[in-house]
Every structure is written in structure tokens, then in C-alpha cells.
Amino acid sequence: MREKIFEAKDVVxxxxxxxxxxxxIRGASIDLYQGETLAIVGESGSGKSVxxxxxxxxxxxxxxxxSGSMVMDGVDFSQYSTEKEWLQVRGKKIAMVFxxxxxxxxxxxxxGEQIREVITWHFGxxxxxxxxxxxxLLRQVGIPDPxxxxxxxxxxxxxxxxxxxxxxxxxxxxPRILICDEPTTALDVTVQAQILALIKxxxxxxxxxxxxxxxxLGVVANVADRVAVMYAGQIVEHGLAxxxxxxxxxxxxKALLQSLPQLGVRGHDLRSIKGSPPNLYKEIVxxxxxxxxxxxxxxxxxxxxxxxxxxxxxxxxxxxxxxKAAEYNRELELKNAVRSKEQPAPPIDFSNAxxxxxxxxxxxxxxxxxxEFKAVKNVTFDIHRGETLSLVGESGSGKTTIGKAILKIxxxxxxxxxxxxxxxxxxxxxxxxxxxxxxxxxIFQDPMASLNERAKVEYIISEGLYNFHLFKHDSERKNKVxxxxxSVGLLPEYVTRFPHEFSGGQRQRIGIARALVVExxxxxxxxxxxxxxxxxxxxxxxxxxxxxxxxxxxYLFIAHDLSVVRFISDRIAVMYKGQMVELAxxxxxxxxxLHPYTNALLQAAPQPDPDVERxxxxxxxxxxxxxxxxxxPFWAEVLPGHFIWANNAELERYREQIQ
Numbered sequence: 001m002r003e004k005i006f007e008a009k010d011v012v013x014x015x016x017x018x019x020x021x022x023x024x025i026r027g028a029s030i031d032l033y034q035g036e037t038l039a040i041v042g043e044s045g046s047g048k049s050v051x052x053x054x055x056x057x058x059x060x061x062x063x064x065x066x067s068g069s070m071v072m073d074g075v076d077f078s079q080y081s082t083e084k085e086w087l088q089v090r091g092k093k094i095a096m097v098f099x100x101x102x103x104x105x106x107x108x109x110x111x112g113e114q115i116r117e118v119i120t121w122h123f124g125x126x127x128x129x130x131x132x133x134x135x136x137l138l139r140q141v142g143i144p145d146p147x148x149x150x151x152x153x154x155x156x157x158x159x160x161x162x163x164x165x166x167x168x169x170x171x172x173x174x175p176r177i178l179i180c181d182e183p184t185t186a187l188d189v190t191v192q193a194q195i196l197a198l199i200k201x202x203x204x205x206x207x208x209x210x211x212x213x214x215x216x217l218g219v220v221a222n223v224a225d226r227v228a229v230m231y232a233g234q235i236v237e238h239g240l241a242x243x244x245x246x247x248x249x250x251x252x253x254k255a256l257l258q259s260l261p262q263l264g265v266r267g268h269d270l271r272s273i274k275g276s277p278p279n280l281y282k283e284i285v286x287x288x289x290x291x292x293x294x295x296x297x298x299x300x301x302x303x304x305x306x307x308x309x310x311x312x313x314x315x316x317x318x319x320x321x322x323x324k325a326a327e328y329n330r331e332l333e334l335k336n337a338v339r340s341k342e343q344p345a346p347p348i349d350f351s352n353a354x355x356x357x358x359x360x361x362x363x364x365x366x367x368x369x370x371x372e373f374k375a376v377k378n379v380t381f382d383i384h385r386g387e388t389l390s391l392v393g394e395s396g397s398g399k400t401t402i403g404k405a406i407l408k409i410x411x412x413x414x415x416x417x418x419x420x421x422x423x424x425x426x427x428x429x430x431x432x433x434x435x436x437x438x439x440x441x442x443i444f445q446d447p448m449a450s451l452n453e454r455a456k457v458e459y460i461i462s463e464g465l466y467n468f469h470l471f472k473h474d475s476e477r478k479n480k481v482x483x484x485x486x487s488v489g490l491l492p493e494y495v496t497r498f499p500h501e502f503s504g505g506q507r508q509r510i511g512i513a514r515a516l517v518v519e520x521x522x523x524x525x526x527x528x529x530x531x532x533x534x535x536x537x538x539x540x541x542x543x544x545x546x547x548x549x550x551x552x553x554x555y556l557f558i559a560h561d562l563s564v565v566r567f568i569s570d571r572i573a574v575m576y577k578g579q580m581v582e583l584a585x586x587x588x589x590x591x592x593x594l595h596p597y598t599n600a601l602l603q604a605a606p607q608p609d610p611d612v613e614r615x616x617x618x619x620x621x622x623x624x625x626x627x628x629x630x631x632x633p634f635w636a637e638v639l640p641g642h643f644i645w646a647n648n649a650e651l652e653r654y655r656e657q658i659q
């Protein structure tokens with residue numbers, strides 16, 4: 001039996017917001033054992049980050065621990081009230097890796113200096129020795145040329161490398177517990193797989209216990225020994241990873257798992273959790289999840305359920321585990337069996353449809369010092385009306401640049417872009433530009449950077465309605481805003497709030513509502529669901545598909561989550577360093593991935609199955625495997641509709657592979 005090193009029991013955390021008291025954590029408890037990995041999962045706003053921030057005294061100034069205990073080494077941290085006391089905990093005992101590495105790093109100090117400061121502060125190590133330790137830490141987290149990188153600034157690192165720097169800073173004091181708050185949310189699948197493998201290796205080498213906060217159940221399957229599911233400030237189910245994934249008992253846990261695109265049936269809506277989490281300003285009666293649970297029983301609305309024991313390691317807080325609910329459980333099983341018989345819809349043939357967007361030999365260059373950087377290299381593709389074409393690839397592969405070039409947010413350096421058969425690469429008149437802007441919209445990746453932080457939500461979503469004069473009366477505008485908010489899972493009463501008052505996932509939904517409210521024909525969706533938790537992700541995917549069916553929307557969908565891409569796409573294009581390397585119909589690409597880079601992406605994609613994830617080896621694509629010295633590559637059709645970037649020798653090999 002492993003030694004218990006930390007115990008949080010019956011923790012209640014409250015915040016004072018605008019004169020009202022919000023109870024963010026309502027009696028949550030967890031145990032953490034030496035060397036284990038515990039994952040805390042749940043939707044945005046469920047309390048995951050607040051709960052774990054309280055372990056290191058990092059609650060906002062308007063928040064406090066009302067009651068409960070947080071005990072480590074016989075000391076109850078909940079009694080701490082001064083910064084001096086908390087400094088004995090942070091770093092040496094418990095360290096934290098935050099979601100956004102850029103906000104965790106000081107932009108005006110070199111990364112080496114920031115790591116060195118941590119070592120000097122906690123251990124009093126002299127500058128030169130601390131510098132050598134910092135360089136060794138950079139090497140330990142897999143950053144090449146650590147001596148050179150030590151002197152560089154955060155903006156000179158990629159997203160994945162910045163996250164490695166943050167991890168190096170967190171482990172500088174050799175903490176016993178490492179809390180990772182959504183450490184891979186903004187990363188593409190190959191970098192994500194490398195970061196997860198890195199944290200696993202460091203955990204083993206340093207004998208740390210790790211708490212993961214995440215909404216990505218594929219990540220949970222990869223890393224977790226135990227899983228705690230959180231909803232409305234409470235832990236509602238906890239158990240071993242296999243027990244949670246393969247024998248979930250709480251309706252909320254089941255709903256989260258059923259929302260996964262991997263479990264969806266093409267042509268049918270994903271299961272999603274309707275409604276919104278409860279208002280935590282008010283006292284909650286009964287099971288907090290009952291209003292969103294279509295199978296809730298009468299007792300769920302009246303009394304809060306206790307924890308019921310499933311096994312010695314598995315507990316769930318639901319009345320369904322009460323002996324009196326046995327018959328009702330059998331009825332639910334029969335009802336769910338019908339869903340499993342749904343058949344996937346056949347792929348739609350768009351070959352005769354109008355070509356809404358045509359991209360021919362697109363090249364985009366940026367000035368870089370005295371030289372130039374070619375972000376996109378001679379890319380060619382069409383998007384038919386009503387189609388969803390997805391671009392996948394690592395960060396820096398040129399996906400977003402292509403989307404911005406089509407929408408004239410950045411200039412193209414060569415090639416041609418046609419929209420509805422008319423070229424848009426040249427200069428457009430004001431009238432043409434206004435018509436194009438109304439017809440083509442973008443959903444941006446970073447919701448905080450793309451929202452006006454000084455404007456209320458009502459104005460943010462209304463901007464397009466004002467710009468294009470799409471309402472006659474103010475009541476009509478307000479109705480359109482309320483409808484857009486409801487469609488992305490936000491309560492209409494949130495219109496008076498500012499962006500900083502929302503979680504990351506909720507801010508992303510505001511950005512999506514803003515783009516959809518003007519009802520465009522063509523949407524470039526740049527990682528629109530990367531910041532969303534699985535249940536809201538399912539709602540948004542269903543919404544995008546519904547709008548496509550009802551209004552004939554056309555999408556260029558940019559993503560790194562291949563499970564989502566497979567479910568939502570008609571065709572998929574794979575990008576690598578500005579070059580399109582493969583393009584095929586969605587199911588064809590997954591059935592016959594030909595290019596080695598496509599294979600590496602597919603293998604890196606996390607699966608919500610602990611048995612599959614634990615044995616998975618990280619495959620890193622090595623471009624040096626191609627020999628282009630005598631036989632240059634070109635864009636070729638290896639099968640009808642299946643294109644690939646290859647030379648003659650590779651084409652021959654790929655054709656043999658398919659046969």
C-alpha cells in the first residue's frame with residue numbers, strides 16, 4: 001500500500017463577487033498517495049483549478065477557504081493566512097504548471113534567469129552554480145542546446161518549448177507534488193504526447209506525485225492511476241482509471257465519456273450534456289447534476305446523494321447505486337442499447353458542388369530580419385459549398401496562415417485565391433470588402449486575445465450586427481444575441497459580464513457566438529474547440545454540423561485534435577512546415593494514411609482507453625527518411641481524391657501499400 005502524502009477533506013471555498021457570495025467548492029475531498037498520478041476532470045467552472053490552487057495558497061484575494069482541511073506532513077495548510085507561511089509550501093512541497101506558459105513566464109527576462117532565480121530563492125545557491133543547475137534542468141526537460149537557450153527570451157520559444165521551460169521551473173525545487181493545470185491544452189498532438197512522456201519520466205526520476213487537471217479524457221487515459229470527477233464544486237465519482245473509463249457509475253461521468261467524438265457515429269449528433277452548470281451563488285438542493293440529466297429520478301431533485309461504494313477503490317455520489325434503483329437501472333440499459341445500433345452515414349460526394357473557395361499555388365512569406373520566412377509553400381486545394389475541409393498539423397505548419405490569407409487578414413505572396421469564382425487576392429473596393437467580410441467569418445484560437453476585455457459580452461457579440469446593419473430594432477438585436485449565446489451553451493443573462501469573468505472555455509464560446517450571429521456562408525474555424533471541455537465540445541460540434549445542414553455553411557476547420565477532425569470533416573488535409581503533404585476524404589485518410597507524417601499524427605492522438613494509452617510509444621516524424629536528392633517530390637493523386645506530396649519512388653511504394 002502506497003503512503004498517503006496529502007489529504008484534502010470537506011473543503012469549502014467561497015468568493016465575494018459584486019457583493020454576492022459564490023460557493024465555488026462545496027465540500028470536496030481527495031487523497032493523494034506517494035508516486036501516483038491523480039487526474040481531476042470536469043467541465044470549465046466545475047472548480048478543478050480553484051480546488052488545487054487552494055493547496056498552494058493561490059486563491060484570488062476575494063476568495064477564502066471557509067472550512068475543511070488540507071493536510072501534508074501533519075500540517076493543515078487551510079489554517080495558513082500569510083504569504084510567508086505559503087512560501088514554505090510552494091516550490092519545495094507543491095509546485096504548479098499552469099495552462100498558458102506565456103502568462104507564466106516573464107517576457108523581459110531570459111528563461112535561464114527565471115529558472116536560476118527559483119533555485120537561488122529557495123536554496124540560497126550562488127549565481128554560477130544555480131546557472132549550471134538551470135542549464136541541466138533545461139537539458140532534463142528535453143530542450144536542445146540548453147546553454148544557448150538559457151540566454152533566450154520566452155517569445156523565442158515555440159508553445160511546446162515554453163511549456164517545457166515552465167515544467168523545468170516547477171521541478172527546480174524537487175517538489176513532492178506537481179500540479180499540472182491543463183498542461184497540454186494548447187499543444188498539438190505530437191508535442192502533447194512528448195510533454196506527457198516528459199512528465200511521466202520526470203515523475204519517475206524525482207519520485208513525485210502528480211495531480212493533472214484536464215478536460216481531455218485521452219490525456220487522462222494516458223497518465224492517470226486514479227481519476228476524480230468534479231461537478232459544481234464537488235467530487236462526484238472517484239476510482240482507478242480503468243474503473244472510471246470502463247465502469248463509470250455517475251450520470252455525469254457517463255455523459256462526459258459519451259460526449260467523446262471517438263464514440264460518435266458519423267452523420268448523427270454526438271451525445272452532449274444539455275443546459276449549463278448550476279448557479280453557485282444559490283444553494284443547491286438535491287443532486288446538482290439533476291437538471292441536466294434527462295434520466296434523473298424524483299429523489300435527485302430533493303436530496304443530495306451520499307457516496308456509494310462500487311469497489312474498495314471506486315465510489316460514486318449518485319442515487320442510481322441505491323438498492324431501490326435496480327429496476328430503473330435495467331430500463332436505462334435497454335434504452336442505451338438502441339443508441340449503439342446507429343449506422344454511420346455514407347460520405348457525401350461534393351465533386352459536382354460549386355467550388356466556394358479555390359486556392360491555387362498559395363505562397364505566404366514573412367520578413368524575418370534581413371531574410372524571409374516562407375510560412376506556406378505552393379498550396380493548392382478547393383472547398384466546395386456545404387463542405388467541411390479540415391487542416392491538421394503541428395504548430396507552425398501554416399494552417400492558421402492559410403485561413404488568414406483566405407480571409408485577407410494577412411497578405412499572400414504568390415498564387416491565387418478565388419471566392420465564389422472571383423479573385424480576392426488583389427485589392428477590393430470598400431463595397432466588395434464589406435460583402436466579403438459579412439460572408440466570411442473567423443473563429444479565433446485564443447479567445448482572450450480576440451475579445452475586447454473592456455466591452456461587455458452583449459456588445460462583443462453584437463459587433464457584427466452593428467457593422468453590417470443586420471437588425472431593425474434593438475429588441476431584435478437582443479434576441480439574436482440571446483439565441484447565439486444559447487446555441488453555444490451560455491446563459492443569456494451573462495450578457496452584462498466582461499470576458500475576464502468567464503473561464504477559458506466560456507470565453508471560446510463567446511468567440512464562436514460572435515462569428516455565428518451574422519450567419520456567414522463561409523467560416524474559418526481556427527482551433528475553435530481546443531479550449532473547450534468534452535461536453536461543450538460535443539455541443540459546439542453538433543451546432544456546427546446543424547448549421548451546415550440547415551443553412552449550408554461551409555467550413556475550413558483548423559485543428560490538432562484528430563478525433564474531432566474525423567467526426568466533423570468531409571475531407572482532411574495534412575500540413576507539415578508550410579507544405580500540404582496529404583489530402584483525402586476523412587474515412588479514407590484514417591483507413592489508409594500514407595505519408596509518414598500523417599501516420600505519426602494519428603499514432604500520437606490520445607485515445608480514451610487506459611489499456612491502449614499506457615503501452616503507446618511516442619513516434620516522432622523524421623523528414624530525413626525521404627531521399628529527394630535525385631527525385632524531386634510533387635503533388636500527385638495516388639487514388640481518386642487521395643493526394644500526396646511524394647516523388648516517383650515513394651508513389652510507387654504507396655500504391656503497392658494500398659493494394
